[in-house]
Amino acid sequence: MLTVTNLHAGVEDKQILRGIDLQVNAGEVHAIMGPNGSGKSTFAQVLAGKEDFEVTDGSVTLDGEDLLDLEPDERAAKGVFLAFQYPVQIPGVSNAYFLRSALNAIRKARGEAEVDPMQFLKALREKAAVVGMDDAMIQRAVNEGFSGGEKKRNEVFQMMVLEPRLCIMDETDSGLDIDALKIVANGVNAMRNPERAFVIVTHYQRLLNYIVPDYVHVMVGGRIVASGGRELALELEEKGYAGFEQEEASV
Amino acid sequence: MSATAVHEAHGFDPMLDAAPGWGNADLKALRKAAAERFAEVGLPTLKHEEWKYTSIKPIAGRAYRLGGDPGTPRALPELPGVAARVVVVDGVFVPELSSLDALPADVAVLPLREACEHNWANIAAHLGRIADWEAHPFAALNTAHLNDGVALRIGGGVSLDLPVHVVFVATKGRVAHSRLLLIAGEESNLSVIAHAYAEEDALLNLVEEAWVGARARTNLSRIQDAADSGALISLFTGRVHAEAECETVTLTLGGGLVRNDSGIVLAGENIHATLDGLYLGTRKQHVDHHTFLDHTMPNCNSFETYKGILDGEATGVFNGKIFVRQDAQKTDSKQSNMNLLLSRDATVNSKPQLEIFADDVRCTHGATIGQLDPSQIFYLRTRGIPIEKARQILTFAFANDIISKLPHEPLRERLEEQIFERFASSGTNES
Numbered sequence: 001m002l003t004v005t006n007l008h009a010g011v012e013d014k015q016i017l018r019g020i021d022l023q024v025n026a027g028e029v030h031a032i033m034g035p036n037g038s039g040k041s042t043f044a045q046v047l048a049g050k051e052d053f054e055v056t057d058g059s060v061t062l063d064g065e066d067l068l069d070l071e072p073d074e075r076a077a078k079g080v081f082l083a084f085q086y087p088v089q090i091p092g093v094s095n096a097y098f099l100r101s102a103l104n105a106i107r108k109a110r111g112e113a114e115v116d117p118m119q120f121l122k123a124l125r126e127k128a129a130v131v132g133m134d135d136a137m138i139q140r141a142v143n144e145g146f147s148g149g150e151k152k153r154n155e156v157f158q159m160m161v162l163e164p165r166l167c168i169m170d171e172t173d174s175g176l177d178i179d180a181l182k183i184v185a186n187g188v189n190a191m192r193n194p195e196r197a198f199v200i201v202t203h204y205q206r207l208l209n210y211i212v213p214d215y216v217h218v219m220v221g222g223r224i225v226a227s228g229g230r231e232l233a234l235e236l237e238e239k240g241y242a243g244f245e246q247e248e249a250s251v
Numbered sequence: 252m253s254a255t256a257v258h259e260a261h262g263f264d265p266m267l268d269a270a271p272g273w274g275n276a277d278l279k280a281l282r283k284a285a286a287e288r289f290a291e292v293g294l295p296t297l298k299h300e301e302w303k304y305t306s307i308k309p310i311a312g313r314a315y316r317l318g319g320d321p322g323t324p325r326a327l328p329e330l331p332g333v334a335a336r337v338v339v340v341d342g343v344f345v346p347e348l349s350s351l352d353a354l355p356a357d358v359a360v361l362p363l364r365e366a367c368e369h370n371w372a373n374i375a376a377h378l379g380r381i382a383d384w385e386a387h388p389f390a391a392l393n394t395a396h397l398n399d400g401v402a403l404r405i406g407g408g409v410s411l412d413l414p415v416h417v418v419f420v421a422t423k424g425r426v427a428h429s430r431l432l433l434i435a436g437e438e439s440n441l442s443v444i445a446h447a448y449a450e451e452d453a454l455l456n457l458v459e460e461a462w463v464g465a466r467a468r469t470n471l472s473r474i475q476d477a478a479d480s481g482a483l484i485s486l487f488t489g490r491v492h493a494e495a496e497c498e499t500v501t502l503t504l505g506g507g508l509v510r511n512d513s514g515i516v517l518a519g520e521n522i523h524a525t526l527d528g529l530y531l532g533t534r535k536q537h538v539d540h541h542t543f544l545d546h547t548m549p550n551c552n553s554f555e556t557y558k559g560i561l562d563g564e565a566t567g568v569f570n571g572k573i574f575v576r577q578d579a580q581k582t583d584s585k586q587s588n589m590n591l592l593l594s595r596d597a598t599v600n601s602k603p604q605l606e607i608f609a610d611d612v613r614c615t616h617g618a619t620i621g622q623l624d625p626s627q628i629f630y631l632r633t634r635g636i637p638i639e640k641a642r643q644i645l646t647f648a649f650a651n652d653i654i655s656k657l658p659h660e661p662l663r664e665r666l667e668e669q670i671f672e673r674f675a676s677s678g679t680n681e682s
Contacts (some may be wrong), residue, residue, distance in 0.1 A: 048633050076635035088630040092648025101644060102634035109635065141648075162634065 001026045001063060001197050002166055009046050016042045018222035019058065021060035024166070027194040031208055031233060032201045034219035035241040040201045041085055043219070044170040046200070048082035049075050062166065063155075076102075077109035079165030083155035084232040085201075090142035095154065098122060099161050100143050106162065127160045131187045150173035158194050167191070168199045173207035185210030205233040220244045254271060278397070281379045285394030292388050301455045302387075304600045305539040306567040309508050310454055315426035317396075320526050321345060322422030328446045328474075331661050334413035335360055340420050341398045342427040352385025357406035358441075360415065366402040368485045374402050379430055381460035381548075383489040389511060390486045393428040393458045400430030403443065407436030407464065414442040414472070414659050421455035423447070423482070429457045433471075437464035437492075444472045444662060449481035449506065457485035465492040465519060471499045471512075472657050474666070479534060486512045493548075501528040502666065505536050505565075513544035517551045517579075528557040529653035531670070532565030532597070537570035544586075546579035546609075553583075558653050559590040560646060561597035568600050573614060575607040584607060586616040591623065591649050593642075636658025639675070646674040 002024040009017040021084050024030050041171045046053050047060065054114055060067040062078055070078065077131035077155045090098065104114045131153045143151050152172055159167055169188070173181055188198065188211050200211060208216070208230070216232040218241070225244050226232065256583035274282075294311055295302035312645050329336075337360055344362035351360050359370075377638065379397065384390035403415060423647035435441045448454040455477070463469050469489075477483040483506050491497045503509055515524045524544065532538040538561075544553045559567045568631035569588045590599045603616040623645050631641035649672055657663040 050629060071636045071638070072629060072632035073635050073641075082633050084630070084633075087623075088626050090627055090630070090645070090648065092651050093644055098631075098634070098644075101640065102631070102636050105640060106635035107636060158634065218495055 002199070003061045004058070005048070005060075006058035007043075007055065007060060009042065009053045009055045011053060015056070016053070016222050017046065018224070020219075020224055022217065022224065024197045024199060026165075026197055028215065029192065029198040029200065029211065029213045031213040031216045032199060032219055032224075033203065033205065033216060033233060033236055035245065036203065038219045039222040040203075040219050041170050044082060044085075044168050044201050046081065047168050048072060065191070073105065074109070076162070076164070077106050081159050081162060081167050083152075083159055083165030083167065083169040085171040085174065087143050087146075087151040087155055089144045089146075091144050093142050095142050096121065096137050096138050099124065099158060102158075103162060124161060128157055130160065130190060131157045132183050133157055148181040149177065152176055152184060153187075155182065156184050160187060160191060163191075165195060168195050168197070168201070170201045171203065172200070173202055173204065181207065182210060207238040208233045218244050254381065258582040264275040275371060277375060278367055279373070281418070282397055284397055285379070285384050285391045285397070286364060288385055288512065289388060289395055295388050301541065301570075304566070305508075305510055307508070313452070313454070315454055317426050317514040318423050322425060324420040324422055325450055327418055327420065330416050330444065332413055332659070333416040333444070334358070335415045336413055337403070337415065337417045339399070339401055339429050340427075341422055341425045342396070342429045344401055346598075349570055356407070357409045358411055358415075359402075359404045361402045361404070363400040363402050363432070364398070370402075371402060374412075374432060374434065377434060377460060377462045378402070379460075381462060381490045381516075382458050382486050384458070387486050389456050389484045390458050392478060393430065393456050393486075396428035398428065399611065400432070402432040402434070404434040405436055405439045405644065406442045408438045409436065410440035411442070414444050414470075417445045419445070419447045419455060419457055421450060421453035423450045424452045426454040426456065429455060430503075431457070431458075431459040433469070434459070435463045435467045436467045437468045440468045441462065442470035442572075442658060444474070444659060447473065447475045447483060448483060449477035449483045449520045451480045452480045453478070454482045454484070457483070459485065459487040460485075461489040461497070463489055463491040463495045463497050466494045467492075468496045469498070470658055472659065472662065473499070473501040474504070474662075475501065475506070475509065475511065479507045479536065481506055482508040484508075484510045485661065486516070489515040489524075490518055491515055491522050493522060494521045496523045497518065498525045498545070500653065501540070502529040502654070502657075503528070503538055503540070503639075504670075505531050505533060507536060508534070509538045510541075511539065512541045512543075514545065515553070516545045516547065517553065518547055520548045520550045522548075522551040524551070524553040526553065526555040527554050527653055527656050529650055530557070530559045530567060531561075531673070532559070532567055533562040534565065535563065536565045537568075538565065541568075541570045541572075542585060543572040543574065546582045546584065548578060549580045549582070551579065551582055553585075555584075555586040556653065557588045558649065559588070559599055560593065560650060561590065561599055562593040564594075564596040566598050566600075569618070570602045570604065571616070572575045572606070573616070575605075575609050575612050575614060577608040577610045580611045582612040582614065584612070584614045588618040590618075590620040591646065592620065593623070593646065595656065604659070605677070643674045646672045653670075
């Protein structure tokens with residue numbers, strides 16, 4: 001589904017991603033772990049189309065189509081979703097209106113009819129319940145006055161409503177207590193299916209106890225320096241990133 | 252400069268000659284005093300502190316048509332769910348376009364001319380005495396031409412559930428000096444929607460005065476608009492008494508030249524007053540709002556939020572004054588002015604002015620000028636919303652904070668739709 005080849009990207013005078021190679025197939029869950037500043041979040045944002053980063057080399061394709069050539073909203077229409085590390089507040093725009101506009105925009109881009117407002121609201125309520133959000137939260141302005149945990153739940157809620165094929169989750173576990181973490185993981189696990197893939201960016205392996213990945217990659221210095229199965233995450237938990245960082249430094 | 256010279260220089264018809272001889276001695280004296288005041292001060296220039304950012308050159312050189320039978324308005328706003336509709340075209344009350352039949356007996360809508368002739372005792376204390384025409388050259392000019400308009404009076408203790416809809420239009424090529432006088436008796440409950448529109452090449456010079464009795468509740472929604480070649484200059488002043496509530500929302504949709512002075516004098520204790528506004532400007536429009544809240548007595552609160560959205564090469568001005576007089580202890584007043592610039596060529600000047608003479612008060616003010624937040628736009632785009640739609644949603648959300656304060660649902664819904672649609676094509680010279 002997602003093929004990343006030799007991806008280089010950065011901001012003006014600073015190279016952050018220095019040659020990432022990654023193959024993600026439908027149905028797989030990939031965890032990308034790494035120390036602070038390793039480029040994990042940059043990678044997630046580049047995939048979503050953040051214009052602050054300039055891609056200087058390499059390619060990213062989604063089912064063979066050049067993803068880097070598409071606008072962020074076009075990527076969303078193709079089924080790419082980024083759950084933000086720091087979700088943005090949108091005062092004056094309710095969650096319900098926001099999601100209906102988003103879903104209709106995606107459907108329009110795909111040549112589909114708009115959703116029925118009543119049916120949509122019903123589906124919205126059902127999905128909100130999965131992540132413990134009530135009607136009041138659906139009607140509140142997007143992320144305005146939400147606690148850190150509520151914002152993260154709202155990201156997963158949006159993901160459930162928009163039903164993307166490629167879910168990129170950037171540090172979704174940060175700032176969550178154990179109960180909220182379980183709620184978020186339940187939402188994600190409920191979405192796992194053979195057609196959908198996940199790229200989960202996280203600093204800690206804690207989240208991976210609840211969302212069990214198929215593959216774990218270690219990112220250091222803007223490169224993936226090690227890949228393996230679930231056991232790699234447990235090894236990192238025990239030994240930390242120090243060994244990998246030394247390896248990277250000696251390259 | 253003499254009155255005649257001012258008129259000759261700026262194309263306004265001589266008012267003293269044009270002003271009809273009707274009315275009683277008091278009214279004639281009022282008109283004469285205002286005419287003399289206008290002759291003394293003349294039209295404001297950029298050297299005038301209150302007109303520093305607003306040049307009236309675009310209108311000063313025009314030859315407007317004054318007086319005669321009112322013209323035919325191109326369009327008149329109509330609203331469902333109102334108690335009465337009052338239409339004033341080119342300064343003259345037009346009974347055929349108005350409908351007053353459903354009003355209860357203790358609510359009177361009077362053409363000003365009729366009110367002056369038959370109900371002088373009721374209005375003499377207020378007409379021309381609330382709005383400070385001595386300080387506003389255009390209000391002086393208006394008062395000098397005080398000829399017709401509408402007086403709306405609601406009796407003490409009377410509640411009118413539905414709003415009264417008043418429409419002021421200056422038709423193409425005309426200058427109209429229009430006036431509204433609201434008199435809300437003690438413990439009354441009144442809401443008014445006042446539409447004001449200047450057509451092409453027209454100047455609507457409007458003065459709105461409101462006298463709000465003790466414990467009364469009044470709500471005034473003002474919707475203003477002018478053609479790109481039109482001008483709208485207005486002064487609203489409310490004089491509010493003890494324990495009353497006075498809420499006002501002004502929506503300015505645009506216009507070639509708009510200058511709106513709005514203020515409330517809090518003349519009693521325990522008053523709650525709000526002064527909110529939204530102003531939109533596009534192309535080469537100029538939209539200027541000057542506001543004042545004058546706290547003269549203790550234990551009152553006032554809240555003011557004005558928001559501006561400027562696109563194209565439009566210019567906006569906001570000047571908000573809050574006076575807290577020496578006696579006005581325990582005043583609680585908050586003012587904020589927020590501006591959104593949708594294009595590189597749009598500008599705004601924002602100036603809060605607090606003058607506080609009491610020592611035990613809480614007054615805050617803040618002003619911001621900014622653009623749409625790129626991180627918000629990106630967030631919406633990652634959810635599939637195209638950039639134009641993202642900008643439209645975010646711009647409307649900024650405006651809707653004020654639109655949502657309009658109490659009359661049909662009016663609010665209409666403006667929501669109209670303003671949302673308008674932002675579909677905003678900010679086109681960027682991104």
